[in-house]
Amino acid sequence: xxxxxxxxxxxxxxxxxxARLPLGPRPVVRAGEGAxxxxxxxxxxxxxxxxxxxxNDPSGDRLRDWLQMDREAFYDENRIAIMPMGFCxxxxxxxxxxxxxxxxxxxxxxxxxxELPDLQLTLLVGQYAQKxxxxxxxxxxxxxxxxxxxxxxxxxxxxxxxxxxNRLWLRQRPWFEEEVLPVLRERVKRLGAFV
Numbered sequence: 089x090x091x092x093x094x095x096x097x098x099x100x101x102x103x104x105x106x107a108r109l110p111l112g113p114r115p116v117v118r119a120g121e122g123a124x125x126x127x128x129x130x131x132x133x134x135x136x137x138x139x140x141x142x143x144n145d146p147s148g149d150r151l152r153d154w155l156q157m158d159r160e161a162f163y164d165e166n167r168i169a170i171m172p173m174g175f176c177x178x179x180x181x182x183x184x185x186x187x188x189x190x191x192x193x194x195x196x197x198x199x200x201x202x203e204l205p206d207l208q209l210t211l212l213v214g215q216y217a218q219k220x221x222x223x224x225x226x227x228x229x230x231x232x233x234x235x236x237x238x239x240x241x242x243x244x245x246x247x248x249x250x251x252x253x254n255r256l257w258l259r260q261r262p263w264f265e266e267e268v269l270p271v272l273r274e275r276v277k278r279l280g281a282f283v
Contacts, residue, residue: 090121092203099175099196105189108179115175116142117196119204120165124279126201126210127151128217130249131174131188142170150250151213156273167280169204171197173216184253188216208279211272212239214249222246230261236268245272 099115106113116132127143135145143151143162152162162168174188175196201207212218218232219225223242226232232239232246239246248254248264258264 090203092119092121092200095199095203099200102175102192102196104191104195105176108189109176110179111137111177113176114140115192116140117171117175117200118142118163118165119169119171119200120167121203122166122206123169123204124167124206124208125276126169126171126204126207127213128210128221129170129172129213130216131172131185132177133185134177137177142172146252147250150252154247154250154269154272155276157276169200169207171200173214173220193220208243209275210244212244212246214247218246230257233261233264233268236271240275245275247272 096117096119099117102115103113111134114132114137116136129143132142133145133147136142141163142148148162152159155162172188172192174190174192176189176192178186178189180186210221212221212232215229215232218229221244222232222239224238226235229246229248233248236246247268248257
C-alpha cells in the first residue's frame with residue numbers, strides 16, 4: 089500500500105520552521121502515485137500562500153506557456169507532481185522573496201521521491217533546485233539551462249524561473265526560446281497527452 093497520501097498529509101502539517109515564517113506555515117505540495125513529471129521550484133509566493141495552489145500566479149502562467157499546457161493538465165496530480173525547495177512562503181527581502189527555507193528539501197524530498205516511482209522527467213526551476221539536484225551544476229543559472237542536454241542524461245531539465253522579474257534574462261538570451269523550449273515541449277509531450 090502506498091505511503092504517499094499519509095506522507096503528503098504529514099508534509100502539509102509540517103511546522104518545522106514555523107517561527108521563521110512571516111505568514112505562518114502553509115506547506116504547498118501536489119503529487120499522485122502515477123505522476124511522470126516532477127516540477128521542483130523555489131518556494132511559494134504570497135498569492136500561492138493565500139490559495140494553497142502552486143504556480144497560481146503570473147510565473148505559473150508563463151511556465152504553463154513554456155510547457156504548452158493548460159491548467160487542467162498542469163494540475164492533474166496523477167500526471168504532474170509539484171514539489172518546491174521550500175514548501176512555505178519564506179518572506180520578503182530587498183530584491184524580492186527570500187530564498188526557500190533550507191529545512192524543507194532535506195526533511196521531505198527524499199521521502200516524497202521514494203513514493204513517486206513513475207517519474208520520468210524532473211524540471212528544475214531556478215537556481216536553488218539546480219544547485220541541490222544537478223550532479224555537476226554550472227557556475228551560473230545560464231550555464232545550467234544552456235547545458236540542458238547533459239542534465240537530461242540524469243532525468244533533469246533545468247529552467248530559469250518564469251517570474252515576470254526575469255524578462256531581462258529572457259530577452260538577453262534568445263537561445264532559450266529558440267533552442268531550449270522546443271526540446272522541453274517535445275520531452276513533456278513524450279510523457280503522454282498533456283495538452
